Amino acid sequence: MRIEFVRSGGFAGISLTARVDSEKLAPDEKAALEKKISDASFFDLPGQIKPTPPGADMFEYSLTISSPPRTHTVIVSETVVPDKLRPLLDHLTDLARTGKYR
Amino acid sequence: MNHQVNCLHCIIPPHMLDSILANGNAAQRKLALDCIGISGGIRGHRQALMSAVAYLTPLTAPGKHRTVYTANNGSSLPGQQMRDEGQPPSSDVAVNEAYDGAGLTYDLYWDVYQRNSLDGNGLHLDSTVHYQQNYDNAFWNGQQMVYGDGDGQLFNRFTIAVDVIGHELTHGVTQYMSNLDYQSQSGALNESFSDVFGTLVKQRKLNQTADQADWLIGEGLLTASVHGVALRSMKAPGTAYDDPVLGKDPQPADMAHYVNTTQDNGGVHINSGIPNRAFYLTAAGIGGYAWEKAGKIWYVAGRDKFKNTTDFQGAADLTTQTAGELFGTDSAEQQAVKNAWITVGITPGAPQTQPQPQPSGCVTAPAAIIRSIFGGS
Numbered sequence: 031m032r033i034e035f036v037r038s039g040g041f042a043g044i045s046l047t048a049r050v051d052s053e054k055l056a057p058d059e060k061a062a063l064e065k066k067i068s069d070a071s072f073f074d075l076p077g078q079i080k081p082t083p084p085g086a087d088m089f090e091y092s093l094t095i096s097s098p099p100r101t102h103t104v105i106v107s108e109t110v111v112p113d114k115l116r117p118l119l120d121h122l123t124d125l126a127r128t129g130k131y132r
Numbered sequence: 133m134n135h136q137v138n139c140l141h142c143i144i145p146p147h148m149l150d151s152i153l154a155n156g157n158a159a160q161r162k163l164a165l166d167c168i169g170i171s172g173g174i175r176g177h178r179q180a181l182m183s184a185v186a187y188l189t190p191l192t193a194p195g196k197h198r199t200v201y202t203a204n205n206g207s208s209l210p211g212q213q214m215r216d217e218g219q220p221p222s223s224d225v226a227v228n229e230a231y232d233g234a235g236l237t238y239d240l241y242w243d244v245y246q247r248n249s250l251d252g253n254g255l256h257l258d259s260t261v262h263y264q265q266n267y268d269n270a271f272w273n274g275q276q277m278v279y280g281d282g283d284g285q286l287f288n289r290f291t292i293a294v295d296v297i298g299h300e301l302t303h304g305v306t307q308y309m310s311n312l313d314y315q316s317q318s319g320a321l322n323e324s325f326s327d328v329f330g331t332l333v334k335q336r337k338l339n340q341t342a343d344q345a346d347w348l349i350g351e352g353l354l355t356a357s358v359h360g361v362a363l364r365s366m367k368a369p370g371t372a373y374d375d376p377v378l379g380k381d382p383q384p385a386d387m388a389h390y391v392n393t394t395q396d397n398g399g400v401h402i403n404s405g406i407p408n409r410a411f412y413l414t415a416a417g418i419g420g421y422a423w424e425k426a427g428k429i430w431y432v433a434g435r436d437k438f439k440n441t442t443d444f445q446g447a448a449d450l451t452t453q454t455a456g457e458l459f460g461t462d463s464a465e466q467q468a469v470k471n472a473w474i475t476v477g478i479t480p481g482a483p484q485t486q487p488q489p490q491p492s493g494c495v496t497a498p499a500a501i502i503r504s505i506f507g508g509s
């Protein structure tokens with residue numbers, strides 16, 4: 031699976047990014063990440079999840095996962111992240127913070 | 133006493149003035165008080181005057197009601213109440229900063245622009261501090277302000293900078309006025325409005341004129357280990373920080389460097405540098421306290437003319453038009469607005485040739501004329 035993660039926006043407007051090819055991860059890391067994708071039912075989530083009223087300065091996550099033949103993108107504001115998606119976003123945020131996946 | 137009195141309200145009989153004083157909202161009470169100031173003084177409506185005295189105290193801060201909560205490092209909003217309006221300071225510095233910053237912001241809008249809170253009708257100001265853990269952000273969720281403590285490595289707590297607090301509250305003001313769409317240029321204008329009035333809260337607190345102010349957004353927010361002075365510079369967009377971890381301040385200073393991106397709702401925190409600089413240049417061109425004239429032009433344009441879809445060109449046209457209406461066509465103030473937008477790469481359109489609206493009230497009728505009509509002392 032190929033994963034493209036961007037957390038943009040926020041008051042500071044400074045983005046965090048991670049591009050991960052799960053095939054290149056250590057086996058236990060690959061399994062942990064793919065379990066979170068599966069637990070999130072990622073490919074069944076709507077493409078856009080935004081709050082009403084929209085508010086301002088919230089982090090916006092953009093996540094694209096390719097697992098041929100499927101590719102799906104979800105854009106979601108931080109205050110309306112589905113509970114089952116949260117662990118995956120937290121995991122990818124941690125990977126992005128290491129700076130090793132830009 | 134303010135003599136800018138609306139004629140229509142001056143013919144209201146005294147008993148109705150009393151009723152307005154007792155039951156009206158702040159704006160209505162102010163109009164009633166203005167009427168009494170002349171008609172009461174001249175015709176001797178003592179009862180109305182007594183009522184006016186009774187309501188003078190609420191008029192000074194008609195709807196200032198702040199409540200600060202803590203999320204106790206969780207995500208539930210609003211969380212546990214820590215300090216309500218009028219209560220003494222807490223032992224928690226973030227609670228007090230959120231409370232004081234909301235007060236300074238309320239005061240700017242009320243004292244300078246006669247706006248009673250975010251919605252113009254005394255909306256309570258709710259803030260939550262200690263949101264999540266090591267949280268590097270502050271936001272407006274459509275109903276309240278939310279502040280993180282920062283991670284301590286890059287960011288300090290977000291209540292540390294009063295302009296951040298003014299910024300978040302102004303998102304509420306915008307939501308109740310133009311409701312600028314939070315996307316692309318209208319979104320960048322929404323962001324810029326928050327930076328403008330956030331920095332005016334700070335400048336007014338420090339009693340600084342436009343040339344004395346630093347025009348930085350989020351000064352003090354970055355830790356000492358970051359190479360940078362703040363998150364944004366309205367005076368010199370793109371120069372606020374340049375750091376190995378955070379990267380470089382990406383803000384453009386003019387349209388030639390406008391950033392097209394799909395991230396951050398179309399770069400709302402990036403391209404806001406362009407209208408931010410237009411405001412700075414306007415304020416610097418006019419001189420004096422920026423909230424008095426430049427701020428007034430932006431506020432009135434945002435309140436009366438902006439729509440949710442207004443873009444940079446629209447903002448240039450409408451602020452120029454507003455400056456003409458407030459200070460006169462080809463006044464120094466209008467020229468400052470025009471020059472500012474031209475410097476950032478946008479030429480304001482020709483002023484619209486619609487007839488001048490009637491002045492709001494008998495602004496031009498000095499008290500002497502009214503005295504001669506009514507034969508008062």
Ligand SMILES: [Zn+2]
Pocket residue numbers: 041086087299303323326
């Ligand atoms: Zn903002």
